[in-house]
Amino acid sequence: xxxxxxxxxxxxxxxxxxxxxxxxxxxxxxxxxxxxxxxxxxxxxxxxxxxxxxxxxxxxxxxxxxxxxxxxxxxxxxxxxxxxxxxxxxxxxxxxxxxxxxxxxxxxxxxxxxxxxxxxxxxxxxxxxxxxxxxxxxxxxxxxxxxxxxxxxxxxxxxxxxxxxxxxxxxxxxxxxxxxxxxxxxxxxxxxxxxxxxxxxxxxxxxxxxxxxxxxxxxxxxxxxxxxxxxxxxxxxxxxxxxxxxxxxxxxxxxxxxxxxxxxxxxxxxxxxxxxxxxxxxxxxxxxxxxxxxxxxxxxxxxxxxxxxxxxxxxxxxxxxxxxxxxxxxxxxxxxxxxxxxxxxxxxxxxxxxxxxxxxxxxxxxxxxxxxxxxxxxxxxxxxxxxxxxxxxxxxxxxxxxxxxxxxxxxxxxxxxxxxxxxxxxxxxxxxxxxxxxxxxxxxxxxxxxxxxxxxxxxxxxxxxxxxxxxxxxxxxxxxxxxxxxxxxxxxxxxxxxxxxxxxxxxxxxxxxxxxxxxxxxxxxxxxxxxxxxxxxxxxxxxxxxxxxxxxxxxxxxxxxxxxxxxxxxxxxxxxxxxxxxxxxxxxxxxxxxxxxxxxxxxxxxxxxxxxxxxxxxxxxxxxxxxxxxxxxxxxxxxxxxxxxxxxxx
Numbered sequence: 001x002x003x004x005x006x007x008x009x010x011x012x013x014x015x016x017x018x019x020x021x022x023x024x025x026x027x028x029x030x031x032x033x034x035x036x037x038x039x040x041x042x043x044x045x046x047x048x049x050x051x052x053x054x055x056x057x058x059x060x061x062x063x064x065x066x067x068x069x070x071x072x073x074x075x076x077x078x079x080x081x082x083x084x085x086x087x088x089x090x091x092x093x094x095x096x097x098x099x100x101x102x103x104x105x106x107x108x109x110x111x112x113x114x115x116x117x118x119x120x121x122x123x124x125x126x127x128x129x130x131x132x133x134x135x136x137x138x139x140x141x142x143x144x145x146x147x148x149x150x151x152x153x154x155x156x157x158x159x160x161x162x163x164x165x166x167x168x169x170x171x172x173x174x175x176x177x178x179x180x181x182x183x184x185x186x187x188x189x190x191x192x193x194x195x196x197x198x199x200x201x202x203x204x205x206x207x208x209x210x211x212x213x214x215x216x217x218x219x220x221x222x223x224x225x226x227x228x229x230x231x232x233x234x235x236x237x238x239x240x241x242x243x244x245x246x247x248x249x250x251x252x253x254x255x256x257x258x259x260x261x262x263x264x265x266x267x268x269x270x271x272x273x274x275x276x277x278x279x280x281x282x283x284x285x286x287x288x289x290x291x292x293x294x295x296x297x298x299x300x301x302x303x304x305x306x307x308x309x310x311x312x313x314x315x316x317x318x319x320x321x322x323x324x325x326x327x328x329x330x331x332x333x334x335x336x337x338x339x340x341x342x343x344x345x346x347x348x349x350x351x352x353x354x355x356x357x358x359x360x361x362x363x364x365x366x367x368x369x370x371x372x373x374x375x376x377x378x379x380x381x382x383x384x385x386x387x388x389x390x391x392x393x394x395x396x397x398x399x400x401x402x403x404x405x406x407x408x409x410x411x412x413x414x415x416x417x418x419x420x421x422x423x424x425x426x427x428x429x430x431x432x433x434x435x436x437x438x439x440x441x442x443x444x445x446x447x448x449x450x451x452x453x454x455x456x457x458x459x460x461x462x463x464x465x466x467x468x469x470x471x472x473x474x475x476x477x478x479x480x481x482x483x484x485x486x487x488x489x490x491x492x493x494x495x496x497x498x499x500x501x502x503x504x505x506x507x508x509x510x511x512x513x514x515x516x517x518x519x520x521x522x523x524x525x526x527x528x529x530x531x532x533x534x535x536x537x538x539x540x541x542x543x544x545x546x547x548x549x550x551x552x553x554x555x556x557x558x559x560x561x562x563x564x565x566x567x568x569x570x571x572x573x574x575x576x577x578x579x580x581x582x583x584x585x586x587x588x589x590x591x592x593x594x595x596x597x598x599x600x601x602x603x604x605x606x607x608x609x610x611x612x613x614x615x616x617x618x619x620x621x622x623x624x625x626x627x628x629x630x631x632x633x634x635x636x637x638x639x640x641x642x643x644x645x646x647x648x649x650x
Contacts, residue, residue, distance in 0.1 A: 010125060010126045010127075010128040010129035010133075011125070011126040011129075012123060012124070012125055012126070012129065012137065013123065013124050013125075014121070014122075014123045014141070014143070015121060015122055015123070015124075016116055016121050017116070017117045017120035017121050022073060022074040022075075022076050022081065022085060023072070023073040023074075024072070024073070024115065025072060025073055025074050025084070025085065025088050026072050027048060027051055027052070027071070027072055029088065029091075030047075030048075030051075030084060030087065030088055031044060031048055033087050033088060033090075033091045034047070034087065036091075037087065047080075047084070050080075051074070052069075054069070054070055054075060055067050055068060055069045055070075056068045056069075056070070118142050118143055121141075121143045121144075122143055122144045122145065122146045123137065123138065123141065123143050123144070123145055123146070124145065124146055124147065124148055125137075125145070154205065154206075155205075155206060155209055155210075159210070159307075159308035159309075163212075163213045163216075163308075164213050164215060164216050167206065167210070167212055167213065167216055168216070170202065170203045170206060170212070170216065170220070171216060171219055171220055171223070173202055174199060174202050174203070174220060174223055174224075175223060177198065177199060177202065178199065178223060178224075178227050181194060181227075187450075187451055187454075188450075188451065188454040189450035189451060189453075189454060191227065191228055192255060192454075195224055195227070195228065195257060196256070196257065196258075199224060199227075200224070200257065200258045200260070200263075203220070203260065203264075204263075204267070207260070207263065207264040207267050207268075208267040208268070208270070208271065209268075209271075209309055209312070210308060210309060210312050211264060211265075211268060211308075211311070211312035211315055212260070212264050214261060217260045217261050217264070220260060221243045221259075221260065222243075224243070224257070225239060225243045225246075228246070228255075240458075240461070240462075240463040241461070241463070243257070243259075244259065247259040247425075250440060250444050251437055251440050251441050251444070252434075252437065252440065253436060253440050253461070258421075259425060262421050262424045262425045263417075263421055265315075265316055265319060265420070265421075265424050266319075266417045266418075266420035266421040266424060267417055268312050268313050268315070268316045269316035269319050269320050269415065269420045269424075270415060270416075270417055270420065271313045272297060272298075272313050272314070272316055272317060272320055273320060273407070273415040275287065275297045275313070276296065276297050276298055276320075276405075284297075287310060290303070290310075291303045291306065291310060291314075298317060298320065298321060298324075298405075300314070300317075302314050319420065319423070319424050320407075320415070322423075322428050323407055323408060323409050323415075323419075323420070323423050323428065324340070324405045324406065324407055324408070325340045325341055325342075325343075325405065325406060325408045326339055326340065326341040326363075326403055326404075326405055327403065327404050327405065327406050327413070328341060328363050328403050329397055329399070329400055329401035329402050329403050329404065330364055330400040330401070330402065330403065331362060331363030331364035331365075331366070331367060331403065332362060332363075332364045332403065333362075333402075333403040334362060334363040334364075334403055335360070335361070335362060336350055336361040336362065336363060336365075336366070336382070337349070337350055337357075337359060337361065341363060342387065342390050342391070343390055343393075343394055344390065344408075345408065345409075346428075350383065350387060351383075351384060351387065357382070361382070363403075365378070366378050366379055366382070366391070367396065372396060372398060372400075373396060374391060374392055374394075374396070376392070379391050379392060407419065409422075409423045439460060440457075440460075443456045443457055443460065444457075472492075472493030472494065472497050472502040473490055473491065473492055473493055473579045473580070473581075473583070474490065474491045474492075474493050474502070474505060474506040474509045474579060475488075475489070475490050475506070475575045475576065475577070475578035475579025475580070475581070476488070476489045476490075476506065476509055476510040476513055476575065476578065477574050477575045477578055478510075478513070478514070478517070478519075485574075486592065487513070487517065487590065487591065487592045488574075488578045488590075488591045489509075489513055489578070489588065489589065489590040489591070490578050490579055490581040490583060490588065490589050491509055491583075491587060491588040491589075492583055492587050492588070493505060498545070500528065500530055500531065500545055501544065501545055501548060503526065503527075503528035503530075503531050504528070504531045504534075504545065504548040504549060504552065505548055506526070506579075507524060507526055507528075507531060507535070507552050507564070508548060508551050508552055508555065510524060511524070511552065511555040511556065511559075512555065513590075514559070515555070515558060519559070520559055520560040520561070521559060521560055521561040521562075522556075522559050522561070522562050522563075523562075523563050523564075523565070524562070524563065524564040524565070525564070525565055525566075525567045525571075525572065526564065526566065526567065526572070527566070527567055527568060527569045527571075527572040528566075529566050531549070531552075532564055532565065532566040533566075534546075534549045535549060535552050535553065535556075535564050536564065538553060552564075
């Protein structure tokens with residue numbers, strides 16, 4: 001219809017609307033349909049009993065009065081009503097086909113209670129249908145003409161260039177749903193249930209037909225992340241982890257949310273799987289006539305000027321092919337080298353054949369048909385040891401059925417959306433277990449309130465917003481103008497210091513250390529932006545924090561030149577490493593001559609250095625520390641084996 005149609009006759013599309021579809025369902029007809037389909041008598045009796053239990057009352061002038069018991073119809077909003085209606089619709093379609101054949105179309109309406117709502121039924125024509133023909137058809141059918149059907153069953157019929165505009169309604173529906181929830185009144189478990197059971201199911205229907213643009217999916221993920229972490233339009237809260245990591249399984253440290261990008265792919269792959277196996281369906285016949293006339297759907301190309309629905313399904317072909325293997329019956333259709341057919345949980349092909357191998361070799365050529373077993377000599381001469389064992393361990397069927405393909409990520413061999421989702425998300429790679437997997441499984445399997453499980457998960461992840469009130473340590477690193485480390489020192493701080501007080505005190509400690517070492521010109525760097533700004537602007541205040549700021553300003557006057565600048569935390573890693581040194585029972589450790597040797601490769605050996613640093617000079621020996629220490633003898637005194645056991649636990 002979009003392309004204008006072909007031939008002289010043109011094309012016509014008629015959209016039918018059933019009049020009061022749910023209200024018109026006859027209970028007697030529904031009962032007969034269920035009996036014909038083989039439903040158990042007890043099940044049918046329960047369904048009919050539920051239908052007959054309905055009664056309606058009326059509110060007149062503020063008072064409830066009357067009671068009406070219906071004799072037909074299904075309640076809209078009831079979870080089982082859509083499925084009951086589908087049974088009737090299927091039977092109605094069968095009656096229509098039969099009635100059309102026998103010219104008894106009115107009989108179908110009498111039997112089912114269904115009738116066409118002509119006021120909501122419309123028709124559209126292709127461009128090459130002339131006006132006189134259009135008027136004739138409209139007069140016969142008694143319907144109205146429209147230029148195009150904008151939506152059918154909730155789906156757009158015409159997809160233009162801007163896919164994001166077409167599918168923007170998904171984001172709007174989700175946004176309205178999230179706005180309706182009082183997120184401040186919801187617990188973490190409550191949010192989890194709402195996201196999984198409601199929010200992430202909204203786009204499922206449309207995702208099963210069309211590929212949603214990645215930019216729109218990112219925006220939907222952003223909406224869900226803001227709801228999960230508690231952000232609002234007026235204020236944004238800390239997002240402790242990326243949404244992609246929250247979409248990991250709970251047993252892997254995530255929350256088990258859906259990554260809609262891979263979920264969309266898995267849903268579309270299900271449609272392609274159905275086209276591959278259900279070749280007698282109407283949709284297969286239509287698509288085959290247009291896109292893959294002479295081949296299977298898995299070997300098809302996207303074609304010329306395809307519809308967006310077909311392009312969406314075809315885009316998942318690579319996912320299916322990567323997860324499908326041949327199950328050989330007689331082996332005549334399977335190429336040994338180019339097809340995946342070896343058993344196992346991987347999508348691997350047979351290794352590259354040798355120079356003298358037959359590139360057209362088929363699996364059927366490896367079978368001894370007289371004994372219906374593998375030709376051992378042929379197999380031994382063709383494959384390497386691992387492949388040889390895999391081939392010989394595979395049983396052969398005595399019936400020699402036709403070769404077929406199966407989905408190996410699922411034990412049943414049938415494609416499922418769940419297996420397709422995790423296969424696509426993992427990239428076809430097997431997941432490696434980690435030591436933390438035991439912790440996550442233990443947390444979520446606890447027989448405790450869901451709130452406690454969520455709290456334990458956040459605590460193990462480090463997602464609890466707390467202010468550090470424990471003991472602190474101050475770390476300082478001194479460099480020359482070339483960046484060479486001259487000294488490193490660590491000192492114990494106070495108990496219960498606030499973070500900003502500890503950061504400011506570290507600057508004071510650095511200035512005092514510079515004075516003790518005789519430096520006259522100092523360029524100070526700190527990752528505490530608040531401290532740097534207060535010092536540079538010489539800000540005054542009455543809180544204890546400003547008492548430390550005043551000390552910094554007073555000490556800075558003792559140098560010929562002083563400056564302080566802000567550096568990102570990633571650029572201040574060495575000082576943070578030094579601050580973690582273990583001072584044991586001493587208040588301070590200062591390392592000078594060999595500081596550069598110890599800090600040169602601290603990133604890869606930080607566990608060892610955090611212990612070795614405790615052997616350097618204390619504050620009382622600072623004057624003599626300018627002399628070169630006996631470095632080799634100091635290392636000999638260290639029990640490195642025990643230290644490694646402490647630093648690197650099992």
